[in-house]
Amino acid sequence: MSAKRIWAWFFILFGMVYFLLPLFGMFQFSLKMLRGRYSFEAYRVVLRDPQFQTTFGYSVVLALLTIVIGTLIVVPTAYWVRLKLPRARPFVEFVTLLPLVIPPIVIVFGYIRLYNTSSILPLTGSWIGTNILVLFGYTTLALPYMYRAVDTGLRAIDVATLTEAAQSLGASWVTILARVILPNVLVSVLSGAFLTFAIVIGEYVFAALLNLNTFGPYMVWMGGNRAYEPSALAVIAFGITWVCMGLIQLVTHFSKHTKAKR
Amino acid sequence: MSFLNLEHLEKFFGPTRVVKDFNLSVEKGEFISLLGPSGCGKTTVLRMVAGFESPTTGAITIDGQNMVGLAANRRKIGMVFQAYALFPNLTVAQNVGFGLRIAKVDKATIARRVAEMLAIVGLGEFGNRFPFQLSGGQQQRVALARALAPQPQVLLLDEPLSALDAKIRVSLREEIRAIQKKLGITTIFVTHDQEEALSMSDRVVVMHNGIASQTGAPFEIYSRPTTRFVAEFVGTLNLLTATVIDADTGTVRIGDTNVALNRPLPGKTGTISLALRPEVVTLGPSAGREITLKGRITEVHFLGSVIRIRIDLGGNSVLLDTFNTPDTPPPAVGTDAEISVAERDLMVLED
Ligand SMILES: Nc1ncnc2c1ncn2[C@@H]1O[C@H](COP(=O)(O)OP(=O)(O)OP(=O)(O)O)[C@@H](O)[C@H]1O
Ligand SMILES: [Mg+2]
Numbered sequence: 001m002s003a004k005r006i007w008a009w010f011f012i013l014f015g016m017v018y019f020l021l022p023l024f025g026m027f028q029f030s031l032k033m034l035r036g037r038y039s040f041e042a043y044r045v046v047l048r049d050p051q052f053q054t055t056f057g058y059s060v061v062l063a064l065l066t067i068v069i070g071t072l073i074v075v076p077t078a079y080w081v082r083l084k085l086p087r088a089r090p091f092v093e094f095v096t097l098l099p100l101v102i103p104p105i106v107i108v109f110g111y112i113r114l115y116n117t118s119s120i121l122p123l124t125g126s127w128i129g130t131n132i133l134v135l136f137g138y139t140t141l142a143l144p145y146m147y148r149a150v151d152t153g154l155r156a157i158d159v160a161t162l163t164e165a166a167q168s169l170g171a172s173w174v175t176i177l178a179r180v181i182l183p184n185v186l187v188s189v190l191s192g193a194f195l196t197f198a199i200v201i202g203e204y205v206f207a208a209l210l211n212l213n214t215f216g217p218y219m220v221w222m223g224g225n226r227a228y229e230p231s232a233l234a235v236i237a238f239g240i241t242w243v244c245m246g247l248i249q250l251v252t253h254f255s256k257h258t259k260a261k262r
Numbered sequence: 263m264s265f266l267n268l269e270h271l272e273k274f275f276g277p278t279r280v281v282k283d284f285n286l287s288v289e290k291g292e293f294i295s296l297l298g299p300s301g302c303g304k305t306t307v308l309r310m311v312a313g314f315e316s317p318t319t320g321a322i323t324i325d326g327q328n329m330v331g332l333a334a335n336r337r338k339i340g341m342v343f344q345a346y347a348l349f350p351n352l353t354v355a356q357n358v359g360f361g362l363r364i365a366k367v368d369k370a371t372i373a374r375r376v377a378e379m380l381a382i383v384g385l386g387e388f389g390n391r392f393p394f395q396l397s398g399g400q401q402q403r404v405a406l407a408r409a410l411a412p413q414p415q416v417l418l419l420d421e422p423l424s425a426l427d428a429k430i431r432v433s434l435r436e437e438i439r440a441i442q443k444k445l446g447i448t449t450i451f452v453t454h455d456q457e458e459a460l461s462m463s464d465r466v467v468v469m470h471n472g473i474a475s476q477t478g479a480p481f482e483i484y485s486r487p488t489t490r491f492v493a494e495f496v497g498t499l500n501l502l503t504a505t506v507i508d509a510d511t512g513t514v515r516i517g518d519t520n521v522a523l524n525r526p527l528p529g530k531t532g533t534i535s536l537a538l539r540p541e542v543v544t545l546g547p548s549a550g551r552e553i554t555l556k557g558r559i560t561e562v563h564f565l566g567s568v569i570r571i572r573i574d575l576g577g578n579s580v581l582l583d584t585f586n587t588p589d590t591p592p593p594a595v596g597t598d599a600e601i602s603v604a605e606r607d608l609m610v611l612e613d
Contacts, residue, residue, distance in 0.1 A: 157350065158345060158347065161343050161345055161347040162347055162349065164312075164314055164334070164341065164343070164347070165341065165343060165347040165348075165349075165405075165408075166335075166349075166360070167313075167314070167333075167334040167335045168312060168313075168334060168335070168337075168339055168340060168341040168409070168414075169335075169340075169360050169361035169364055169408070169409075169412060170335045170336070170338075170361055170364040170365055170412065171335055171360075171364050172335060175364060179360075180349055180351075183351040184349075184350060184351050186351075
């Protein structure tokens with residue numbers, strides 16, 4: 001084995017240890033709730049906690065709604081930009097990347113200033129308004145991932161010709177989007193959706209500042225008040241993220257089989 | 263008034279005029295080809311008929327109804343693309359039924375019509391496959407079936423055979439023509455392949471730089487080209503420079519031989535261009551081809567059943583084809599030769 005390869009292996013191992021050791025430590029700690037032996041007691045307590053169930057359920061619903069709204073905004077936009085405004089693409093891409101450079105705290109403060117109870121559109125004044133606000137906030141956070149995924153998906157199909165083929169068969173714009181474009185970028189939408197799901201489930205800043213009892217604030221509250229359960233929660237949250245990543249892989253892998261050569 | 267009319271169509275892309283004063287009347291059930299070199303505006307004309315581009319000026323009517331300004335999805339026009347453009351997420355049957363589903367036809371009728379269309383294109387067994395499971399030729403048949411299923415008023419095909427290999431191209435073009443005749447559908451077919459255009463069409467429109475250079479039956483286009491461009495673009499052509507000696511009797515001088523065309527050449531003076539197809543020239547004397555010209559053989563290409571020979575007539579060079587006969591070897595390069603042509607086969611070109 002050459003020196004080069006030895007070093008490569010060394011760095012891989014080093015990286016893995018660096019990454020896995022804290023995880024392992026946290027996992028081990030989460031098993032120590034019962035004195036003197038390993039058990040899943042902390043997990044049992046967490047999963048049994050009605051607070052966990054309501055906050056987690058709430059976050060799941062928010063995540064799913066975010067995905068729906070995100071899809072409805074991103075797919076037509078990315079499609080239109082590809083079809084009619086190719087020159088606007090760098091600009092649109094830049095806009096979709098903004099949430100990565102503007103901290104969520106800035107966004108949410110902006111929202112609160114714009115939509116507080118003494119504004120023209122007092123969204124924060126009502127429960128439903130606040131939820132609408134947080135959904136749009138989450139959609140913003142999801143934009144970079146959703147847009148990228150969908151745009152890549154659109155690259156794989158001949159958008160212009162498929163559109164014309166559908167038009168000559170009598171399809172309207174809505175029909176084209178629903179029956180031709182969306183089904184063909186569904187895999188991309190899904191991979192964007194899993195990422196969005198993982199982000200929304202763990203999101204803290206928006207929920208805390210808008211005073212919503214989602215999973216994020218619950219985790220933080222747990223962290224401040226309990227010993228073993230936060231570790232169990234962290235492992236669970238981590239697990240969710242990993243499952244989402246795994247699903248992305250699965251979906252992309254699956255898609256390679258159905259669309260092998262076109 | 264014909265079924266499909268294009269009147270004084272003009273199309274500008276920015277400052278460039280891509281289609282110029284384009285006129286065409288197509289009868290119901292007619293098969294028209296637009297033939298021309300790359301970039302001459304064939305696709306643009308077709309896309310204006312389909313509604314994907316709007317003409318800068320001019321009129322398009324189908325069955326007496328004005329099409330300009332009507333959205334593409336309301337024109338009832340079937341379109342077949344070079345790149346097939348099948349919906350990858352739908353099966354063959356769903357692809358063919360797409361237009362009918364959009365038109366809200368009931369399920370049973372759709373199923374019947376899809377089966378019928380797939381049978382016509384010879385893919386009855388393939389309804390449940392996905393496009394990526396088909397060969398290019400099969401995909402293009404599906405695209406044809408899909409375009410025809412909603413019974414459009416007009417069928418447009420933009421180089422549908424260009425992406426296929428040579429053998430499929432020939433068999434599919436015959437099939438397309440047979441289906442077109444059977445259904446009696448008015449068709450415009452775009453191609454840059456002259457053999458395709460000549461073999462399939464009722465009439466051919468030869469396009470050049472955005473104008474219709476000549477419109478006519480394939481035989482007419484080939485045998486009686488009216489412009490120099492058509493003469494050169496369609497088929498192989500020999501061009502001879504000649505000097506007019508007497509325009510009234512039609513006497514011209516080719517090289518140093520005086521030739522009587524026996525028809526007046528109104529308004530012609532000085533040098534003119536004469537065109538000659540390779541197949542109307544014989545090597546050596548021939549009955550019925552009374553004009554003889556002397557020259558020297560400069561090239562001999564043995565192509566199997568045909569031998570293509572180039573002869574230098576002193577300034578003009580002429581290509582001619584002779585059939586191979588097993589008992590006489592091909593003539594040698596450098597030998598003197600004499601060719602004979604008939605006066606009526608010497609076409610006088612308008613420049
Ligand atoms: N959207 C457009 N914007 C600007 N110019 C265009 C556009 N579409 C076509 N053109 C130009 O118009 C001319 C005619 O194009 P068109 O596609 O009609 O040619 P064509 O005869 O179909 O050629 P080909 O055989 O290569 O398909 C070309 O010079 C092309 O560059
Ligand atoms: Mg073209």
